[in-house]
Amino acid sequence: MAVQPDAERAVAELEEKMKTKDTPLLTIIVPAYNIVPYLPRCIHSITAQTYGHLEILLVDDGSTDGTGELCDKLAKEDARIKVFHKENGGSSSARNLALKHVSGQYVGFVDSDDYIDSHMYERLLEGIRKFQVPVAQIGRDEIDQEGNLLPNICEPPVRPTLVNSAVFLKELLLHWGDCSFCTKLVHRDLFPEEGFPLGKLNEDFNLLIRMLGRIEKLVSLPEQAYHVFYRVGSNSRKEEKTAFSRVFEDSVENADMVMALVKRQYPELEETAFRFGIFQRLEYLLHIPIQQMRADNKMYRDIVRYMRKNWLRSMGNPILTGKNKVYHTLFAIAPKTLRKVHAAWRLRADG
Secondary structure, eight states: OOOOHHHHHHHHHHHHHHOSTTSOOEEEEEEESSOTTTHHHHHHHHHTOSSOOEEEEEEEESOSSSHHHHHHHHHHHOTTEEEEEEOOOOHHHHHHHHHTTOOSSEEEEOOTTOEEOTTHHHHHHHHHHHHTOSEEEEEEEEEETTSOBOOOSSOOOSSOEEEEHHHHHHHHHTTOSOOOGGGEEEEGGGSOTTOSOTTOSSHHHHHHHHHHTTOSEEEEEEEEEEEEEEOTTSTTOOSOTTOOOTHHHHHHHHHHHHHHHHHHHOGGGHHHHHHHHHHHHHHHHHHSOGGGOOTTOHHHHHHHHHHHHTHHHHHTOSSSOHHHHHHHHHHHHOHHHHHHHHHHHHHHHHO
């Protein structure tokens, strides 16, 4: 961990001045892996926050391109930055390491290729105080490598909105809500000891669902203060059109986890959760390479079996669209044939 003696004294003095109930310490966690070109922009957007009582836990996840050295250099610029170096293990393992060293009352996350507005954490903390909730979230936008603004994945509310956990879960299951921890400020006590699931994508959704039962309400803020940099080659953004990200498998597993939670705690959302599970399986079947649609592929075989077993229920589900139901029917009848037709159609569209 790279923190200089003078910097340590400065941190101690700052913390002593700000140590009141109205200025809680916020811990911001940033995993970093081979991200030299973009890391300074990310970190400087955090150090420039109008709410200054922060600690920034910067985790070098076994980088090989000089990112580790850059982390140490950035720590020398600002005493609030603490650097950890570890063997490569993925974003979840880096976040989990940092969670073991959290000193703040509230925790936020920023991905190392993204950046944030200077008042984001001030706004989030204001939302937590005003509405007396353990979690606040703010809107985000996405920007591509050419600087173009991409369509919104999640539409922020027009005004600050207080929602209970059932409403928030329903929004997630309908693909309206934002499951990212990067847009949120979360009370530290909500994090389970095991943290983020290791070796998985869609990991934010997984942890948020496991945490949701302990969140009575949260506030959603309208402003788009978090800026996602859509960089081809990052975790779930594969450049190769034939690549099959494991995010599709992990999303199906998460859908089953949600269904189990809904049956226990939110029975009124069971049809919504069922729709979510069908939708995630359709996504899997629409993206799996045809050569992997084999009898010895257990997950593929189980998904096809599930689609056939639940076809009638799907047809009666009021939330699935007509298009969803047509795809469900065709995949239940002849999955490989439909996949070939769909692949040919996409090839012509891309050509």
